[in-house]
Amino acid sequence: MHAWPASEVPALPGSGRDLRIHDTATGGRVTLVPGPVARIYVCGITPYDATHMGHAATYNAFDLVQRVWLDTKRQVHYVQNVTDIDDPLLERAVRDGEDWTALAERETALFREDMTALRMLPPRHYVGAVESIPKIVPLVERLRDAGAAYELEGDIYFSVAADPAFGSVSGLDAEAMRLLSAERGGDPERPGKKNPLDPMLWMAARPGEPSWDGASLGPGRPGWHIECVAIALDHLGMGFDLQGGGSDLVFPHHEMGASHAQALTGEHPYAQAYVHAGMVALDGEKMSKSRGNLVFVSALRRQGVDPAAIRLSLLSHHYRADWEWTDDVLTEAVERLARWRAAVSRPDGPSADALVEEVREALADDLDAPRALAAIDAWAAAQSAEGGTDEGAPGLVSRTADALLGVAL
Known part of the structure; x- marks a missing residue:
């Protein structure tokens, strides 16, 4: 599976x-x-x-991580998956009378278009679950053969007891885990499981559903968590620097993924840091496909909204905060973009050397994008009120906004 084209990241003086x-x-x-x-x-x-904007906010957060690292003159090995086989995908395809593979391909293509428009830096490896099945099956077999997994009516479950560090990602107690498991795709009430929290590694083939050769596992398809583990271990190995996603993935997805990997390798930790973006709401509720309360990036683009303004809308909120999308959020972003573009269009201006360091420091401090925006706001206000004599300043501000914030001026 291919990702999307990369926008050029301007080089800035000094180092992040x-x-x-x-x-x-x-x-x-x-x-x-x-x-x-x-x-x-x-x-x-x-x-x-x-x-939708919740997706965009999450990927914006980790795009900032990439940009901070690139500014330190490091290379970045970024891997992202596509869960192109899962119950919600099959359910939507049945509901709409559409082939599930065509649905997945169409929506993945639209996602690529949105990421390109928003100037999100692409992953080095963009990997689908389906194409990863040949790598997933041996991992499930290893877990089973090591006693870390067991069979239940043809399905293969991971035993959370196999990982002594289980629970260390989320820090939740067993009851909170059970409730979230039931809410987020698990089956804690299924009879016969060793532990209600044990997640499925391999689902035996069901009538009318797609399945693949699982070698000794029998025909079926992979569970959600092992998919990401197989991709991450294949491309990054254990102990990679950062595992990221929305805050709704802390449990069960990132907890279970860490335990799968740690049981497979005997090593700890799976990732050096687990970083999670907040949720975006509309009309007082988290944006979600099940609720249908979504604001789509592609719809805004069709309405003629500048993608840079959409990105500024995201950047105006701290990545870990839960916040609500409103028309005012977008209006403020459109106005900010116009002010910034007017300021950098002049032939000279106030010195921007200190500004570069302010933006760097803000982003290095837990990705404090709102503080970075305020720094550029202040420079633009000084440009409007007093101007300046530094001929290189407007260009440096423009490159800073592009390199560190992904906003093209």
Whole structure:
């Protein structure tokens, strides 16, 4: 599976700062100091609907991570998956009378278009679950053969007891985990499981549903969590720098994924930091496909909204905050974009050397994009009120907004 084209990232004078970021597993800030190549895995879409603002906010957060690392002169090895086989995808295809593969391909293509328009840097590896099945099957077999998994009526379940560190990502108690498991795709009430929290690794073939050769597992399809583990271990290995996604993935997805990998390898941790973006609401409720309260990136683009304004809407909120999409959020972003573009269109202006460092420091401090925006706002206001004599300043501000914030002026 291919990703989308990369926009050029301008080079800035000097060098950026190491990223200090909130780690869900420890509940506090950690300073990430990767090697020459920073490794990041971000969970991708299940392609049964278009990119909504909640998706965009999540991928914007981890795009900022990439940009901070690139500014430190590191390379970035970014991997993202596509869950192109899953119950919600099959259910939507049945509802609409559409072939599930055609639905997945169409929505994945639209996602690529949205990411390109928003200037999100693409992953080095963009990998679908279906294409990963030949790598997933041996991992499930290894877990089963090691006693970390068991069979129940043809399905294969992971035993959470196989990982001594289970629970260390989310920090939740068993009852909270059980409730979230039932809400987010698990089956804690199924009779015969060793532990209600045990997640499925391999689902035996069901009538009328697609299935693949599972070798000794029998025909079927993979569970959600093992899919990401197979892709991450294949491309990044254990102990990669950052596991990212929305806050709704903390449990069960990231908890279970970490336990799968740790049981497979005997190593800990799966990732050095677990970083999660907040949820975006509309009309007081989290945007979700099940509720149907979605604002789509593609719909805004069709209405003629500049993608840079959409991106500024996202950047105006801290990535970890839960916030609500309103018309005012977009209006403020459109106005900010116009002010910035007017300011950098002049032939000279106030010095921007300090501005570059302010933006760098804001982003290195747990991706504080609102503070970075305020710094550029202040420069634009000074440009409007007083002007300046530095002929290189407007260009430097423009390159800073592009390189660090992904906003083309």
